[in-house]
Amino acid sequence: MTIPISANNNVNVSFLDALFSATSAVCVTGLAVIDIGDSFNIFGRTVMALLIQVGGLGFASVGVGFFLLTRKKVSFKDRLLIKEALNLNSLKGIIKLVKSILIMTLCFEGIGTVLSFIVFSKDYPPLKALGISVFHAVSSFNNAGFDILGNFQNLIPYANNVLLNLTTCGLIIFGGLGFFVIKEIIQKRSFKKFSLHTKIVITMTIGLLSIGTILIKYTEDISWLGAFFFSTSARTAGFTTHAMGTFTNATLFVIIMLMFIGASPGSTGGGIKTTTTFTLFQSAYSIATNKHCSAFKRKIPNDVVMKAFVITLLAGVVVCVDTLLLSSIEPDYTFMQILFEVVSAFGTVGLSTGITPELSEASKIILILTMFIGRLGPLTIATIWSFKPMSSVSYSEETITIG
């Protein structure tokens, strides 16, 4: 990315801007300090598409592996099912898993390319339209949110194109479910048979899409299609069909909350994740009503609940610290612009009120770090940094008064 041949001849790309773009691509964020369509030639664009795909696939594979690891505590029957379904004990099993992920990715991106091509071929010569369609499908399914139409215009020219809007939303939604969930939907086809994880992911995805659409439609002068598109795109993809600089504070705040929640685990999406959010509220409800924390007639383990809270706390801390730093570095922007930019980077969303290209170098470095923290998850980083075996020192309990 940083080698000059990636750039168009007449455009000078600084090292920091190239680093920002590469980070943005690997972390599938889509925040852009320079315009991909304008500044990069075909070679640069291909590199970007590959980085996005590798970033997306890599995280998806790691995500699925992590998912299977954390499912150690499920019932013996469930474990047998997983073993049978994925054959994970052997090397052959892993190859089979990666293969199925690759096939699913190709299927979704293939269908996406065809549908996008129908739209783009009307405005561009066939070969260029094909290039744009492939890039767009890869970018959508991996929730990257980069576009190559040029001039920072993203999908604004296609704001009212129903086919492109729905194709993009479909790719984003399926990409954001996580491969494990897609696999289970394809294999089991009945909500009752799904695992608790899949049930929660589906419920939360439908719930957040609906609530998001209604809130955006209510707070902004926008079509239902536009509201649905933003509600879908905000929870990680980061495509935009309207210039967001004119949006009201209320709408921007709704989008910030959606960006913070993000997509589902094991997907290419960011944020604290749908399952985490579900666990938070379910646990609050269970404490207020003095019940065990359960969902769909299954108890959610205590350590999972605790982890959900800690992830959310650390996410909140990262957002607050970064917002404070950027507010003091960039006194000329409004608090909303800065908060929006930070949450967008943390959730690897890539939506922006338009201030990204004008930020100072210090701010760009902070956003690069935020994207990495958001991508890996703050708890993962904290754990890698400081994990020690369980201490054997045991203290006596003493309660304190809370709240």
Added chain:
Amino acid sequence: MTIPISANNNVNVSFLDALFSATSAVCVTGLAVIDIGDSFNIFGRTVMALLIQVGGLGFASVGVGFFLLTRKKVSFKDRLLIKEALNLNSLKGIIKLVKSILIMTLCFEGIGTVLSFIVFSKDYPPLKALGISVFHAVSSFNNAGFDILGNFQNLIPYANNVLLNLTTCGLIIFGGLGFFVIKEIIQKRSFKKFSLHTKIVITMTIGLLSIGTILIKYTEDISWLGAFFFSTSARTAGFTTHAMGTFTNATLFVIIMLMFIGASPGSTGGGIKTTTTFTLFQSAYSIATNKHCSAFKRKIPNDVVMKAFVITLLAGVVVCVDTLLLSSIEPDYTFMQILFEVVSAFGTVGLSTGITPELSEASKIILILTMFIGRLGPLTIATIWSFKPMSSVSYSEETITIG
């Protein structure tokens, strides 16, 4: 409050404004839609001072009672100590407790009145200065933040008066510790002998005051005295020595975070409380390092940790929902102004960027509700609303993937 005789003859106080002021006084918030000094006569001011004192004392007593209730799980030895110290099993014990709270209150407010009188007597005739001093001491020790100098000027004329600044800070800090902690400090006088609760409260209070002072001094063109004053005042009292409309976003954000954290349990202060904040971070640290959640060689019980997280979550939800509502009702204000106003009401702080008097009726009603929720605590309200005996249905555990 709502009867006309409270108001000065030439000022017309609407029902909603009177309700707002009364709520603000009982909840010891200090957010003012009308100016107490200008709009209320001596009778009105006395009613305000009494409301503040009753609000402060009532919550303090209830707080101490609640504190003792939640300490059910301490060791037998500790329980014996508490019983001996407070004699709570008998009616006599409760009377003794209330009496000691009254005496402490009178001592602190008496000293505060004398020190304030030294300052105010230079600018006002003796009787008026005495009235102002009493009101100011009551308002400070109960963390109410109301002033009666008139014209919404709060303590701005005394920004550089070291004696008044330090007197006010002292009253605020001791008022914000909670009576149980003050009692323990007076009785035990050695940090090592303190209960875990008192150790955490003292550590957090000193920590937050220091960090707050440094951050405010760093982000704003202000004296160290001013930074210390705001750092003290923001965590619930809500007095101000500078017009906050000119503050940078970074400073306002620091103040928002301090307001959200608030004072200590069993005090007149609001926010999620110092002990809650301590527990959150200690628990995050313990999960990242795979240790038990402990502090000062005592284990913090799991249900206390969970309660801390739920309180913070619900506080966050209340702030987000209210901010969203107010942003859509008041499109003319910046996001920062609205967020600041909401957190200020929730933390019963009463600082404002100056928009309170111009808000619409719907917004004022939302802020009144927010003050009550903040005062009682969102978890308390959720529990009262929906508490049921522990359900006997037990489900099998199933883990999900988080983050």
